[in-house]
Amino acid sequence: MILQHCTWPDVEAYLRTSTGVVIPMGSTEQHGPTGLIGTDTFTAQSVAQAMGEIAGALVGPTLMLGPAQFNLAFPGTVSLRPTTLVHVIIDYVQSLARGGFRHFYFLNGHGGNAAPAACAFQEMHADRSLGHDRSGSVHFRLRSWWDLPQVNAMRQRLYGEGEGMHATPSEIAITRHVLPAISREDELPAPVPLDADFIKFHGGDNHMDAQSHRARFPDGRVGSHSGLARAEHGAQLLATAAREAALDYANFLRDGQG
Numbered sequence: 001m002i003l004q005h006c007t008w009p010d011v012e013a014y015l016r017t018s019t020g021v022v023i024p025m026g027s028t029e030q031h032g033p034t035g036l037i038g039t040d041t042f043t044a045q046s047v048a049q050a051m052g053e054i055a056g057a058l059v060g061p062t063l064m065l066g067p068a069q070f071n072l073a074f075p076g077t078v079s080l081r082p083t084t085l086v087h088v089i090i091d092y093v094q095s096l097a098r099g100g101f102r103h104f105y106f107l108n109g110h111g112g113n114a115a116p117a118a119c120a121f122q123e124m125h126a127d128r129s130l131g132h133d134r135s136g137s138v139h140f141r142l143r144s145w146w147d148l149p150q151v152n153a154m155r156q157r158l159y160g161e162g163e164g165m166h167a168t169p170s171e172i173a174i175t176r177h178v179l180p181a182i183s184r185e186d187e188l189p190a191p192v193p194l195d196a197d198f199i200k201f202h203g204g205d206n207h208m209d210a211q212s213h214r215a216r217f218p219d220g221r222v223g224s225h226s227g228l229a230r231a232e233h234g235a236q237l238l239a240t241a242a243r244e245a246a247l248d249y250a251n252f253l254r255d256g257q258g
């Protein structure tokens with residue numbers, strides 16, 4: 001069930017059965033010479049819509065912009081400041097909470113979204129703790145699709161260290177599956193593997209400025225061998241992510257926190 005495809009009486013009827021909503025979060029940023037700029041948005045949206053069908057969950061509008069300043073030296077990237085995303089998330093949640101939604105499940109496709117989302121959740125909890133918001137409790141969970149345990153095992157099995165950190169073969173495989181008509185050929189060589197310290201310190205897209213990022217990763221891939229991506233892998237990754245996320249969502253509705 002997609003929110004924009006509903007009427008308001010449809011939503012009112014849904015709220016009598018559930019107070020949960022799934023919110024896909026992506027980004028609009030370069031994904032190497034062959035990965036589509038909308039990769040993070042297409043992956044988050046396709047996983048969210050597939051899980052929504054399994055779970056019977058309403059899926060809200062996709063957030064297509066996130067913090068991606070480190071990719072601004074590559075043309076076509078559109079970046080929000082982290083603080084802008086915090087405000088967008090708060091306005092999005094409070095709009096739906098006004099109507100009766102209480103459980104907000106963010107299905108994430110971009111590492112840089114996680115820290116601002118956590119900040120937005122704390123801001124909204126703080127409003128209740130401080131007595132500024134007496135509208136009742138709300139619950140949040142953010143899951144990045146690649147962190148779901150079975151998906152994580154599958155992408156390690158398929159790609160090993162070639163998975164890397166950005167323009168990963170797993171995300172590009174999903175876009176090859178959902179958008180075959182616009183997929184690009186990729187015969188790029190394997191990039192230099194990342195060392196463990198780099199991965200440790202730069203997780204969650206914790207990268208420096210755009211100039212130094214492009215100088216270090218001149219084709220835009222961050223340790224990812226995008227040429228390994230296959231549409232059939234994408235179909236498996238998408239189906240596994242949707243199944244796992246639907247179970248995680250059911251647990252979230254039952255337990256609230258997490």
Ligand code: NI
Pocket residue numbers: 031039040109110166167168171
């Ligand atoms: Ni990405």
